Amino acid sequence: MGEFAELRSWEELIPDALGLIFRNLSLQQILSVVPRVCKSWSRAVSGPYCWQEIDLEEWSRRVNPEQIERMLHLLVRRSSGYCRRLAISGLPNDSLFSFIADYAGSLQSLEVPRSEMSDAIVEQVAGSFSNITFLDISSCKNIGVRALKSFGMHCKSLATLRRTMHPLDVAGKVCQDDEALAIALTMPKLRHLELAYLLLTTQGVLQILSHCQELEFLDIRGCWDVKLDERLVKEKNGKLRVLGPEIVDSYERSFWNECSDYSDSSEYSWDFMDDGDAYSEDMSDEQSVWDDDVDEQNLERLQVRFYGGGFNEAFAGFEWPLSP
Template sequence: MEEEQSEFRRWDQLHPDLLGLIFINLSLQELLTVIPPVCKSWSKVVRGPHCWQDIDLFQWSIRWKPHQLDRMLRMLVTRSSGSLCSLHVAGLRNDSIFSFITENAVSLQVLRLSGSLISDSIVKQTAQRLSTLTFLDLTCCPKIGAQALEAIGKYCKLLETLCRDMMFLDVLGKVEVEDKANAIAGTMPRLKHLDLGFHLISTEFVLNILSRCHQLERLIINVCVSVKLDRNFLTEAYPNLEISLMTPVLSSDIF
């Protein structure tokens, strides 16, 4: 009987890496409230980096107040101990928490920050810490401008996907300056997916990007009412490019 029992290991004696692989399938609430009281070894695992390589706080971001979100982010990013690869959060309200993330998440590959109010200047200052990024979502981040985009392009050489959808009210009455197009086209040559929905951009803006981002596979410029491109021209000039273009279409003779 003792020999048979010795073939099995107790759950609390499993290697932390194995426990981490199991625990990552649980919800955030379960990780923070259910697992820690079970035993010391399980509590130690969820307090370490094993469960925090992928942090998704999107749904919680909507419910929490800004100071609660900041506190949770600081705790979980600290627990990741530099192993964080993917972070999904919405509605960051200050630059200090973004700076903290970039300083302590040096292995980030995927960063989603939709609806955040981080400034152009803080992104410019910290972009060099995000050199491992391949996917960046800055949807509805109204304070992000050309300087931030240029810094991202300069330091994030592995970046393949950039999402910059905006809300209509955020761009209403504003004029998109061409330096944003130059920042993307001139510093992000490896982009494969670019999303620029609801921008007040010009046709020249888009053509500049198309002419310089040669690795683009998908371009989304939906509801950019000032962009007037002929679909036949696009198909002939960029046969390998998938374009989502919900804008007025002109005849091909303008080209």
């Protein structure tokens, strides 16, 4: 053509663009390799551009609480309050949950299954999670009615709630209809609700159906005391799909194994309807995260799924935000 388009080097790309490129790397590579390439890349991974979405759930199940705390502090601080999704399993204490709340201004999806935070800390900091639309507090045994009420009162746009339990989580409890009532009275905009293996009765579920008129999906697998009349449910909400209670899953096959994730292939019991400078400053923090004895297989599993990547309905329609 006689003329060639102007060539630009990689280090001249804006941080937003670099963040989109780095989404294809593992977290270990982002933290340990990318910062050593050049100063502009180091600045990109040290700022919020790469941390719009932080998924540590698989990794956090295989490490000790000290590693969880160090990694969470490193990445959430880097997000500078611009994180949209945070997924981590097994928060070990109240202080770490409070730390998350300090950076939750933009958070829309919070997934903290198997965590140890208490009702008291949720009541204190729930106001910081006002933008949440997706909440997973499955197998969080130290919280109950008080926490659910606090989330419901402050998270007015909450559309999806996961509160599934392992049968061992509810051993010794008698009835959890009080949790069902808390959900019914404070979360009227729910569209997707998972309560598998909670100790509910028919009356508790009917409270939810009466108050959550926008509900489209209800998972009550293993809630054996619930007996719903199909005709009555259709009258209350014709668009509702119900899964359970009489569904045989991995809990029934092996009482001690983890339940398999819900998938589109699952059978519904009823079906009512046819995702000095910045270049050197953070190197010690990055390296220290990986200095612990974690096997390579686990490191490879530690991935960051960036915002906008098909996790769930809560993310549909959002675009990559402008640089903060």
